[in-house]
Structure formats: C-alpha cells, structure tokens
Amino acid sequence: MKSIRIQKLVALAAAFLVLALPVLGQKHPRELPKPPALAFKMEKPVTFTLGNGIRVYYLQDTELPLVWVLGYFRGGSLYEPAAKVGLAPLMATVLRTGGSKTRPGDKINEELEFISATVEAMDASEFMSVTGNALKKDFAKLVEVYADLVMNPAFPQDKLDLARNQTLEGMRRRWDQPMQVGSFLFNEKLYGADTPYGRRATPATLKAVTREDLAALHQRFFAPNNLMLGVAGDVPLDQVKALLNRVFKGWAKRKVELPEPAPLTERADGTIYYAYKDTPQANVFLGHLGVRRNNPDQYKLDVLNDIFGGGGFTARLMKELRSNRGLTYGIYGGIFADRDRGPFQVASPLKAAQLVEALGLIKGIIQDLQTNLVSDEEIETAKNSIINSFVFRFEQKNRIMSGAMLLKLRGYADTYYDTYIDNIRKVTKQDVLEVAKKYMDPAKMIILVVGDEKKFEKPLSSLGTVKPIDLKALMEAERGPQK
C-alpha cells in the first residue's frame, strides 16, 4: 500500500515542483498553469439474469462495511385507474408497513430498526422502487426480508387505513404553501386533468382504494421478469448470486402488460391563470410542453438549459432576475425530457411589487435566445461545466449502479455515458439557437401566478386575458362538508 503511494508520488513529482514555485501577490485564476488532464475510468456494474428473469446489477465497494439493495419494477401511478388515483403510492407504503404473509409489518420494523437496516418502497410514476440498506453483517437478513416483502406482501386493512389517513392529512395541507399550490395547478393546466401526468389524487379517489386494489396492482407489476435488482457494497459476487438464487426461488415468471398511456397533446395557449392567496410573493410558473427522452437534440438542449436556467448563477435567469435585479431568491428553468413530453418551464417566487417587470424580463431572455447567438464565453462555460463535472457521476459506487439501472429503465443506450462528453463537445452556438427556436414558444406559454394581485405593480390583465382560479372553492370542493 505504502510503496504504491510512493511510486505515485515520484511519478507526479515533476508537475508538483512546478506548482510549488512561489508567487508574488494574488493572481487571477486564469494565470494558473493549465491543470494536468484528469484520468478516470468509468466503472460499470456487472449484470446477469437469474433463472426467473430478474435482471441483476452488481458493483463491489469494499471501502465501508455497508450494502445497498435497489430494485425497480416497471409500472406505477401512470397505470392507475382514474377513479383511484393515489393507489400506487398507497400500495408502495403498505407493501412495507403491512409486512408479508409470515412477517407482520410491526415485527419487521422491530427487526430492521434494531440493526439499523431499512427497506422502503416508493412510487415513481413509471416504475416503483424498493430500496434497502444495512451493515454488511446483516446482508442476508436484509435480503430475506426484502424478498419476502416484494413477493408476499400482506396488505392488511389497518395499515392501508393508516397510510390513507396520513395521505388525506397531507392533502389538507397541500394548500398551505404557495409554491406547492402553484406546482400542482401548473401540472394540471400543462398536461390536462384527464391525463395520468396532470391529474392528482383527491380524497375521493383515495377513499375508493381497497386492499384488493393494492393486491391487484402488486400482482400486476411485481413479477421477477419485471424486476431490475441492484446490489452494491462490501459483499462478494458469489455470495450475492447464491443468496439471490435462494431467496427468490420459486417466484415464477408472469406476463406483465404495461400499455402506454395516450400521448400528450399541447394545451398551452398563452392563458394567464391567477390564483389569489394571501402570501408575500408572486409565485410564478410559466411554460408549455417540452420533449420526450432520447430526443436526438438532447445534447443541444442540455447546453441550452445550462445557459438558460439550469446552470446556477451562470444561467441567464438567475443572473438577471436574482443577481442583477434582486427580484427573487431563486429561479430555474429549462426544456426537460420525460417518458412522454416533459415540461418546458420556468418557476420562481418573485418580488410581488415588480412582478410584471419580472415576467417581461423572463420573456425577454427567452426571445433573445431565439434571436441571437449566445456568446462564446457562455457556450464554453456551459460545455466545460457539463464535461468537467462529469466525473462526479462516478463518485459513489451505489450511485454508479443506480445510474446505470435508471439509464436502462428510461430507454437510453448502455453506451450513453461513454459518448456523452463527445456529444456535448460537438454542440455549437448555432445548435443552441436552433433548439431555442424549435422548442420554445413564448406566445404559447401558460402563465400561472399564485399570490395577491393588490401587491403587484400592475394588474395581470395588463398582459392579457386572465382566468382566475378560486383556491378556496377548489379546496372546499375537495374536502367536502367538514365536521
């Protein structure tokens, strides 16, 4: 160990001597010598398939005595019946809290928490994840409980009631914070309340869910051939193989059908929505539909997004609205890809007394990107930032593994990361202009504002026709008669 380090030291000694020369006074970073190139290899997980079709990802990490287990089943809230929206997140919660047919949920709680292990399930709309982690000495125990839960969940009524009651309370409280209200209203207007992307669970749809629904949804998605299962940590491959073969034995393949939801259609038509709430800022969402994944323009869009609104303080939105004008604490925006078309959106809590001015600035930034080439410095910074920070994707091994799994799950090629840097390098200023024109249409953008119009410098109607949204009425309709 020691000798290897000394060899490395000698190898780098020359460069180091140069760096160590004394300087007089502080200089600008551009005067520093160009740093040596960074050498790193992209690690990839080992993959193999069990007899019953479970696709396994494995990456060893011996640094700490820890182990992570990560499973993804295709399926999720995208496939829920419209009358039972909220079913998939409930199923995920009760899968864990309800325990299995032979291990009551409360007993699992005791066992896992005593050894500081966790297993949790979540809905992620197009897939459901079940994740676990433990100290390596408890690896077998963890995997046994994990397998039992995903194969044999009990879904008891009391835990369904608990999960539902908690979710209902969350719904009562979702009107409390203006950005949260803006976010769900914007999704509804952008995607449509009648689509799986834009609808939201209500007390009525939650109350319609039965234990049988949970079991049926589980039966539909949780099949071995529909599971991508990752193991990372301080456990050897042969031990992982033996254990997985044992615990998942007898779990038979089944046909899993996941019909694609109807494609989204653009509804944005420049409408301005205003929802009154007694709150200090004007909470704003703007946008229309964005793009699907695996769009050939993805690399151009990544660079555009960095310049427009994703790249922290070097992005135009942040630079102009926060840093130059002090109109907000935070603003982001971009053209995003999803399973169907993601959003093109800008979101920010803005200074109420200068709302109309701020909206004008945002539109101006979009129009400028559609009219003029970005500067050399901007495109260089965006590309350098994406390329030079790429190494951080490989900082933690469990994240290398989950990254590889998600890539597959989302339909990207296994070689996506291998060619990513080269693809970013190829993007030109012309490309950025071209995609800004192609994917942004400021005239079509929905503008949704949650706030108090009395605090704005001008009424919103100075910008066009305004459709009011009555939050109080919506809230009361959702809750029904109280007490």
Added chain:
Amino acid sequence: MRLRQRMKSCCFLLTLALAFGLAPLLGQSLEEKVTVHALKNGLTVLFGERHGAPVFSTMYGFKVGSVDEVPGITGTAHLFEHMAFKGTPVIGTKDYEKEKVLMEKIAQVGREWSLELAKGERADKEKVARLRADLTKLEQEQKQYIIKDEIDLIYSNAGGTGLNAGTGTDQTMYIISLPANQFELFCLMESERIRNTVLREFYTERSVIQEERKQTTDAVPSRLLNEMFMGAAFIAHPYGNPVVGWASDINSVTLEEAQAFKQKYYTPNNCVLAIVGDIYPERAIPLVEKYFGDIPRGEDPPIFRTEEPKQLGERRVRFEFDAEPLLMMGYHKPNFPSKEDAAASVLAYILTTGRTSRIYKDLIQDKQLAVSIYAGSASPGARYPNLFTFNAVPRFPHTLEEVEKAVLEHVEKVKTEPVTEQELQKVKNNIEASYIRSMASNMGIAMTLVRYQLLFGDWKLFLKYRELITGVTAADIMNFAKTYLTPENRTVAYLVKKAKAS
C-alpha cells in the same frame, strides 16, 4: 436533466444534530486518514484521504453565526455569507481601481438611504426616493466594470459542483467539490475570498435576501412557527433571533456594518478548513501554506456575554396563519459535550425516531392523533445551552391541545419508568451505523471534521460524543427528564388556522 440551483439556505446546516458516534475500528481507520495541519496565522486545516474517484470536497467554516449578532444587525452573518460570492479585487472585476471610486460613493449614498429607511413611518419619502435613484445610477455605472458572478463562472468551467454556503446560529460554512486536478485553483480562489472579499452589489443582494426571507420564512408555516417559538423560548440569548434576520434589519443594514462584522469574525484564527477526497497531504500542504499562510491573523473574536436566565414559568405563543395547525414545544437544557446532552439525544431517538419509537407507535400509528412528531435535542444550535424540542403536525380533526397533552403523557412516563435495555441498545446500534454511513461521502466527512474542530476545538471530540452516548443509562434519561422536562422550563407555540380566510 440537470437541475442545479444554489440555495444559500440559512438552515440546511444548522439543523444537523450531533448525531455521529464512532465505531471503534472505524475510528482508528479514520484517524489514519486524517492529517491535521495548523498554519501560523491560526487557520486549522484537516485533510481526509479517500482515493476513490479523482475528486475532492472541501468545507470551511468560521465560528460566527446569528448568535454573534446584536439588535439592529440581525441577519448580518447570513448577509455577509451572500456577499462572499461577489468577488475580490482580482476576481469579478475588469478594473478594480475605477470600481473602487464608485463603490465608495455607493457606500455613502447607500448608508444615507438605509438610515432614512430605518426611520420607518417617519422616513422622508422624497428623500428615500431621491437617494434610491442616486444609488441605482451609481450601481448602473459600476456594472461596466463588473464580471458577473465570476466565482461561479470560474468554478463552473473547472467542473466544480455544489458551490454553496450556509449560515446557522453557530457557524457559517462554505462548500465546493472539484475534480482532483483543480486543487491549486481551489487554494487560490478560497484564500483570495477569505482575504479580500469585496462587498460588490451589496444593496442588490440585500433585496435578494428580503425575497429569501419572504420565500423561506414568511410563506412557510413551519418556519414561521419556529421563529415565533424561538423568540419566546429565549428572552435574552441571541438564539432567539432568526438566522435570516428580522425584516426591518435586513431592510436597513449598511455595507459598513457588514464590513465591520466581517472584520471581527472572518479571520484565519476563527476558521477551520477540511479537504477530503483524492488528495495527498504531503503535496497539498505546501500549496495550502503558499496561498493561505500569509493571510494576516486577526484579533480574537469578541467574548460572548449573554446567558439565558433560568426560565421561571411556562411560556405560550399562539398566532393565526392561513394554514393548517402546527405545534412546537421545547425545554432549556445543557449543550454538548455534557452528560445531559447525551441523555437528551438518546431520549429524542427513543421517543420519535423510526416506526418503533414510542410516540410514533402510540400517537401516529395507533391513536393517529398526528401525522408526524419529531423530537430534537440540539435546537437551535450547539455552542451554547439549547433546547429539547418537539415539532408536531396534527391530523384532522384532532386538535393541538389533544396532541400536546398526548406528547406530555409520554414525557411524564419517562420520568417514572426507566427506558428498556432494548431501546437503549437500538439507539446505540443506529448511532454507530449512522457514523459509518456518514463516511460514505467526502462532504459528509468534511462536515463532521469541521463541525467538531470549529465549534468544540478538536475534531476528535466526536469520539467523545460516542463515549457519552454509549455511557447513557436508563437512570440518566430519567434524571434528565425529571430535571429539565418540567412545566416551568417549557415553551409551547401554536400555529392556528385563521378564523376567517380573507
């Protein structure tokens, strides 16, 4: 999809409890990985070697937070943290000499304007408008010399991620992660910022913080409740002030006041730097010496005087807001590294952490009075005696009164029945495991090192923390509860829904 937004949050660091113990074997291996280097000017540098991916993370902290502020300038520690992103005479400018002349004028006009604003209702509106207009003109003129946010620009080009900072009650922390070949850039940038931060665009940034306060406190029921609660729990000690500052102070604090605050506290002798990742101390130390070594040592920070007087009776706060009800409760207690603090930390865990905790099982799962109840043992900071707290979110139609009563029943039970050995062992197992997990990231390690070295004078004190936790007995917890969790030592705050929504 890349979403990166720097949230210079005032609270993301301060809420981290001292929840790290240490497994014996790992302790040894961490000690092997850590190298301490003290500079002559008082700066302590801690290196943690982790040769995985070719990256490193750094965090440095100054022992200054909102607790060091006095009335009239609350929020200044946080405001200065924002200013530390505005550059130096070398970074962020095209012509510093020309800029300097303008900045002197800006300081003067800004001061007059702020002092007039501070008169509130009695302010001369015409004068305010005239000074504001003059200030805007000067700021416009300065823009021709400014390179916007060049610190961000340089780090973005270098592949830096997570450039950020956070101010808490006790400390102010700065963070950045970089590829391993950018170590010298890091040294140049950060030594330059510590030495020479220029308060460029001060009055624009003050506006940003006005919006930050509205966004993160005034519009957020739980944060507003926390502010009301702390203000009542502390009548003398500055732990009662919000980190972000009171609105009046944010609206009128001047550039000179921020500069003076910086001078007092932003000294190398009040700073700890941790660098963790793919770096070799023997090669890094000369560079650290070269860049940070000649920053002049400062005066020792002013001594801290105010002690919170013993609470003589229960305090209750109740306010209306356009949101569903929330509850906060707390009791004064001694801070780290006392035995009482360790007992409090174990008790908080036993009461509310996990699905097997007492209050979760009884009040969330069985009686379903609330959807969440969390106990904390080190609010709102750890440098001075602090609070044992409960935060509760009731479930409709259950009331705040019902939830309060039910939580208090659990508090009373701890005073009469010892906690079980099983409960104690569970906490100890989890504290050890959470320590191991915190070692899984460069930034996690850096944070632990800086916290203990900066606030308590020695990074190895987190060994002491584990010792204290391991030593906690059922009797210690009972004694703690009997002594501190008493009605006269209690503050209770209710957020209630506005009777009639406007």
